[in-house]
Amino acid sequence: MITVKNLQKHFGKLEILKGIDLEIKKGEVVVVIGPSGSGKSTFLRCLNLLEEPTGGEITFEGQSITAKKHDINQTREKMGMVFQQFNLFPHMSVLQNITLAPLKVKKQQAAEAEKIAVDLLRTVGLEDKRDAYPAQLSGGQKQRIAIARALAMQPHVMLFDEPTSALDPEMVGEVLEVMKKLAEQGMTMVIVTHEMGFAREVGDRILFMDGGYIVEQGTPAEVFGNPQHARTQDFLSKVL
Amino acid sequence: MNIFDMAYEYRNFFFAGLKYTLLLAVLGVFFGFVLGIIVALLRMSKWRVLRFISTAWVEFLRGTPMLVQLFLIHYGLTELGLEFTPIQSGAITLTINSSAYLAEIFRAGIQGVDRGQVEAARSLGMKQGMTMRYIVLPQALKNVLPAIGNEFITIIKESSIVSMIGVADLFFQAKTITTITYEGLTPYVIIALMYFVLTFTLSKLLGILERRLSTDDHR
Numbered sequence: 001m002i003t004v005k006n007l008q009k010h011f012g013k014l015e016i017l018k019g020i021d022l023e024i025k026k027g028e029v030v031v032v033i034g035p036s037g038s039g040k041s042t043f044l045r046c047l048n049l050l051e052e053p054t055g056g057e058i059t060f061e062g063q064s065i066t067a068k069k070h071d072i073n074q075t076r077e078k079m080g081m082v083f084q085q086f087n088l089f090p091h092m093s094v095l096q097n098i099t100l101a102p103l104k105v106k107k108q109q110a111a112e113a114e115k116i117a118v119d120l121l122r123t124v125g126l127e128d129k130r131d132a133y134p135a136q137l138s139g140g141q142k143q144r145i146a147i148a149r150a151l152a153m154q155p156h157v158m159l160f161d162e163p164t165s166a167l168d169p170e171m172v173g174e175v176l177e178v179m180k181k182l183a184e185q186g187m188t189m190v191i192v193t194h195e196m197g198f199a200r201e202v203g204d205r206i207l208f209m210d211g212g213y214i215v216e217q218g219t220p221a222e223v224f225g226n227p228q229h230a231r232t233q234d235f236l237s238k239v240l
Numbered sequence: 241m242n243i244f245d246m247a248y249e250y251r252n253f254f255f256a257g258l259k260y261t262l263l264l265a266v267l268g269v270f271f272g273f274v275l276g277i278i279v280a281l282l283r284m285s286k287w288r289v290l291r292f293i294s295t296a297w298v299e300f301l302r303g304t305p306m307l308v309q310l311f312l313i314h315y316g317l318t319e320l321g322l323e324f325t326p327i328q329s330g331a332i333t334l335t336i337n338s339s340a341y342l343a344e345i346f347r348a349g350i351q352g353v354d355r356g357q358v359e360a361a362r363s364l365g366m367k368q369g370m371t372m373r374y375i376v377l378p379q380a381l382k383n384v385l386p387a388i389g390n391e392f393i394t395i396i397k398e399s400s401i402v403s404m405i406g407v408a409d410l411f412f413q414a415k416t417i418t419t420i421t422y423e424g425l426t427p428y429v430i431i432a433l434m435y436f437v438l439t440f441t442l443s444k445l446l447g448i449l450e451r452r453l454s455t456d457d458h459r
Contacts, residue, residue: 050362081360085356089357089375101364104366104374105366105370146360150364
């Protein structure tokens with residue numbers, strides 16, 4: 001579904017990604033772990049071109065999205081993204097947050113967009129918050145709304161950029177619960193996270209990144225149970 | 241003559257003047273607002289030429305006296321074959337002058353909106369223009385509303401310079417009444433009060449708008 005070939009990203013002289021190759025299959029849940037500054041967030045943000053790659057190629061559903069003439073907006077409609085800082089639109093109600101893109105980008109009818117939004121709110125357990133504003137919500141609630149907002153575009157893949165890192169500990173669970181449900185429904189997901197327990201439980205494949213490379217990858221059992229690379233062993237010994 | 245007698249006896253002068261002052265202020269505020277947004281967006285354009293032109297526009301209009309700008313437009317452009325009526329020249333001067341100040345206010349507002357807001361909108365497939373219109377500008381305008389209010393009040397007050405090219409605004413009428421009555425104080429006290437009522441009303445209205453907008457983020 002997504003093919004990444006020799007992906008590189010430099011910020012000036014700083015090389016963040018030094019050549020990433022990866023193939024993500026439909027329905028797969030890929031969890032990216034690694035130390036701070038290893039390039040995992042940059043890698044994720046390259047997948048929907050929030051960061052423009054310096055080199056390499058990304059193909060999504062058979063189309064090269066790094067090609068010059070490609071209209072990235074069309075691709076972004078099919079790639080939902082959830083951010084560490086939620087990034088809900090503070091001047092809009094929860095319902096407006098969720099329906100804005102379906103109405104303006106997909107040109108859905110208001111009634112249809114609202115129905116989808118209400119269904120999604122039920123899925124994330126927040127149907128009573130449809131008329132609330134983001135400032136009235138807790139961090140965990142904001143992130144669940146942000147997930148619903150991304151899902152409202154009916155994406156083919158969901159990208160999660162450290163979705164629980166800005167949350168108070170007691171709210172992490174409710175967000176991970178929603179993500180787990182999503183994974184069980186067969187959504188293709190790429191997740192950057194520091195939640196190792198979650199990675200192990202939900203991930204189909206774990207990528208360990210360090211220094212701009214994918215150092216090691218495999219099933220959770222392989223990477224967590226029997227890490228091959230010294231840097232993976234070192235990292236896991238510190239976080240587990 | 242006491243102030244009430246004068247206000248009553250010359251009421252037609254004052255109302256005529258008020259009409260022009262209001263007309264010019266409304267035109268200056270409206271077109272200055274629209275042009276200001278355009279200039280602000282051009283200042284953040286990715287094309288260097290547009291950035292240069294809009295920056296020069298702002299710097300020139302902020303760096304020269306409005307009275308000079310008024311004379312340049314009203315008398316200067318005549319030499320080039322562009323003739324405007326005094327009202328037109330007044331409206332143009334107020335518009336371009338306020339556009340420069342408002343552009344700077346808008347730019348600060350736009351740049352003050354969190355980058356994550358743009359990223360979230362773009363990640364949903366919204367184009368740049370859509371993101372600006374639905375996400376960035378509403379938040380930017382809300383944040384800089386007090387500064388915009390200041391600029392509107394300035395436009396009302398500064399509109400008095402159009403009397404210099406013969407627009408019969410409030411200030412012009414006060415001068416006329418002074419000429420007729422030899423009263424140097426009372427006419428100006430009256431128009432000062434009238435200007436104050438205009439600006440004070442506006443600042444109260446903006447205060448109401450500000451409170452209404454901020455109900456979005458009551459915690």
